[in-house]
Amino acid sequence: MMLAGTGKVAINLCRRHEPNFCLSCNHASMLAVVNCATVFGIDAIPIQVEVDIANGLPGFATVGLPENTVKEARVRVQAAISNSDYLFPNGKITVNLAPAHLRKDGTGFDFPIALGILAAQGLIPIERLAKTFVLGELSLSGQVRPVRGVLAAAQIAFEQGCKCMLVAKENGAEAALVEGLEVRTVETFRDAAQYLVTEDERRAPVAKPQTLEPNLEFELDLADVRGQYQARRALEIAAAGGHNLIMIGGPGSGKTMMARCLPSILPPLHHTQALEVTRIHSAAGLTLSSGGLIQQRPFRAPHHSMTRAGLIGGGNGVPRPGELSLATHGVLFLDELPEFSRNVLEVLRQPLESGEVVLSRANATLRYPAKIMLVAAMNPCPCGNYGSPRKKCRCSMIDITRYKSRLSGPLLDRIDLHIEVPPVDLVALQTSSPGESSEVVMQRVCQARDAQKARLGESKLNGNMSKSQLVQTATPTLAGQRLLGMAVERLGLSARAYDRVLRVARTIADLAGSTVVDSPHVGEAIQYRGDERMLLAA
Ligand SMILES: Nc1ncnc2c1ncn2[C@@H]1O[C@H](COP(=O)(O)OP(=O)(O)O)[C@@H](O)[C@H]1O
Ligand SMILES: [Mg+2]
Ligand SMILES: [Zn+2]
Known part of the structure; x- marks a missing residue:
């Protein structure tokens, strides 16, 4: 193996022994760690993929509460590695997704797991991989496919201080929206592995942020x-x-x-x-x-x-x-x-x-x-x-x-x-x-x-201001109050309907550039309740 005998990276090898042939502790290689994330709501949660390869009966176990899609990663990873001209290791592979108590779902773990398996064999530098954030699905042929939630994941990658993020080509423009994060896109798993070894930029070009073209299908004038x-x-x-x-x-x-x-x-x-x-x-x-x-x-x-x-x-x-x-x-x-x-x-x-x-x-x-x-x-x-x-x-x-x-x-x-x-x-x-x-x-x-x-700050509008804000900002002038009083009597406005009329009147006043809510504003607002009786009394 590539790393055998190179004293420099000895700390990454099986702690006490030679790589590949460590008979005393039964380890075929070193532990590889890859950073990635899983979607939770609209947020991403950082996950570390740990890959360990031990001597023993060939096997592939994924632990750390994987859902079915994650368990299936095994099949895709194995095919993708083999079809990318790498040898799939002949040992006992254990993949741990940490923190282990969280349920993991999605196909985005394929790519980090596969890179982890190469790193654990010493085929790509472990330190470089550890500083890289990796997310993507793999096809059996070794193509890297896009996953959902990439923007949230890129934000996590940046917060964690990762130097670089590797994603599928289709995910690049979105992940690159996070300022200060270097996002690189790869088309195939082989490109990614080669990039990590050689740092050949052509294998993993830097992605540029993009704005999506508006979809004008729905919008009319x-x-x-x-x-x-x-x-x-x-x-x-x-x-x-x-x-x-x-x-x-x-x-x-x-x-x-x-x-x-x-x-x-x-x-x-x-x-x-x-x-x-x-x-x-x-x-x-x-x-x-x-x-x-x-x-x-x-x-x-x-x-x-x-x-x-x-x-x-x-x-x-x-x-x-x-x-x-x-x-x-x-x-x-x-x-x-x-x-x-x-x-x-x-x-x-x-x-x-x-x-x-x-x-x-x-x-x-x-x-x-x-x-x-x-x-x-x-x-x-x-x-x-x-x-x-x-x-x-x-x-x-x-x-x-x-x-x-x-x-x-x-x-x-x-x-x-x-x-x-x-x-x-x-x-x-x-x-x-x-x-x-x-x-x-x-x-x-x-x-x-x-x-x-x-009046209300950044996050509120008249339509969602609180009751106390309503009282503070939308209490009408005397003439407005008189008109409102008449409407309550004639139309039988409920207390809630009353509040809604005031909210709408406040907006009508804003449209008119008026600081106070006056009777014309109230008068117009009442019209938009006209059919309440028709709706509810029917
Ligand atoms: N006020 C209008 N001005 C111009 N075109 C109209 C107007 N009202 C209806 N139309 C035409 O009639 C079509 C059907 O209208 P639509 O919005 O689907 O009605 P509704 O949803 O009330 O059934 C629209 O696509 C539009 O071309
Ligand atoms: Mg319609
Ligand atoms: Zn009818």
């Missing part, structure tokens, strides 16, 4: 929406104050279209927000084919057949973030809200309040961010024609009541803006002139958000 002035205004208020919104209207009235416009009037993400969005998408395995910084506001529109786990996160082994988390810093659009199953709708409540999803597992509690704007759409009745001047509704009153009762009061309570979207005459609309573009609206939204930042 508000100028494309004709008419619908009240709904457009509601979108602007929702965007400005981070309010949740529900649109009620028949099919074809433009609800889906308008929801898709919302990301285009939200201010661009800050860098820290973009990093958080990227981490979440990475942990969910959505950045495997092309990684990089996600700078576009997410827009998630899960189908109503979505399960509870799909919404809040979960799954076998280490859970993955759900739609609520994937929509963080963006929009979660639930079309046909009453069609979602009741228990799915019920789990929405707590994350809407706290901005995070808490999942309890047998041995751990996971927290995922869920800082979303909820936009929901629904028909006024099961057939969709209720209230339409042109089409006849065929539903009985009982059908309509049953339809609406699927939405619980507590859920609707967390939605500040309720609007009706009337059917439009498309022919007439096509000839009308286009409205303001998203860019113009976004300017106003940004100004209103600046005013909120000055």
Whole structure:
């Protein structure tokens, strides 16, 4: 073996004896240690892969609570090593994943284990490997494949002071987002092993950080929406104050279209927000084919057949973030809200309040961010024609009541803006002139958000400020209070609805550049509660 007889690295050899042929202590080689990480929630936890090869019956044992995917690593590692023109050692291989008490899941251990096996035989320098952070899946032919959660892992690698991180080519642009970490990408296992021996840069080029191109499929411009002035205004208020919104209207009235416009009037993400969005998408395995910084506001529109786990996160082994988390810093659009199953709708409540999803597992509690704007759409009745001047509704009153009762009061309570979207005459609309573009609206939204930042700090908006902040900042002028008092009497606003009107009024005042909440602001805010009776009293 390469290291035999070279006095320099003797400390790495089996502590007391010659490598390879140590008969007294039964060790064929030295212990190799490789740094890597496993995904946990949207975080990564540092893991050390220890590889030991002893004389004895050939075998391969993985210890340290490996899940099935990790146990299978054995098969891939063996084939990948053999197919990369290295001899697979003929001894008793033990791989320990430390800390041993944590469950390990995922395929990212293949690559570090395989490098550890070469290092344990003295085929690559142990010290260099120990300073390198390694993450990747191996194919049987020895290709290095991307894994999920690479951004979080790269952050851990940097914190641990690793000099260099080795990942698959597809993971490079994402891992390189961590400033100060040298990320190198390899296509094959052989390249990685050769790079560690020769430091030949061509085998493992340095990766450059990248920003992902926006996906414009979902994003429309508000100028494309004709008419619908009240709904457009509601979108602007929702965007400005981070309010949740529900649109009620028949099919074809433009609800889906308008929801898709919302990301285009939200201010661009800050860098820290973009990093958080990227981490979440990475942990969910959505950045495997092309990684990089996600700078576009997410827009998630899960189908109503979505399960509870799909919404809040979960799954076998280490859970993955759900739609609520994937929509963080963006929009979660639930079309046909009453069609979602009741228990799915019920789990929405707590994350809407706290901005995070808490999942309890047998041995751990996971927290995922869920800082979303909820936009929901629904028909006024099961057939969709209720209230339409042109089409006849065929539903009985009982059908309509049953339809609406699927939405619980507590859920609707967390939605500040309720609007009706009337059917439009498309022919007439096509000839009308286009409205303001998203860019113009976004300017106003940004100004209103600046005013909120000055008042509430970085992390709060009117839509999620606390009750005491609400009292402090949104108590209306005397005229405003009088108007509100009348509304309480006439509309029978509940105490919660009252608070929501105030929140919305505060945002309307911010959009108008007003420091106080006055009666016009309150008056407009009350309109967005107009259909509460229609929804709940039905
Ligand atoms: N206000 C509008 N301005 C322009 N086009 C509209 C408008 N409302 C509806 N449309 C057109 O009708 C189509 C259907 O609208 P959609 O948003 O799917 O309605 P809904 O979700 O309410 O059923 C849209 O793709 C769009 O082309
Ligand atoms: Mg629709
Ligand atoms: Zn109907």
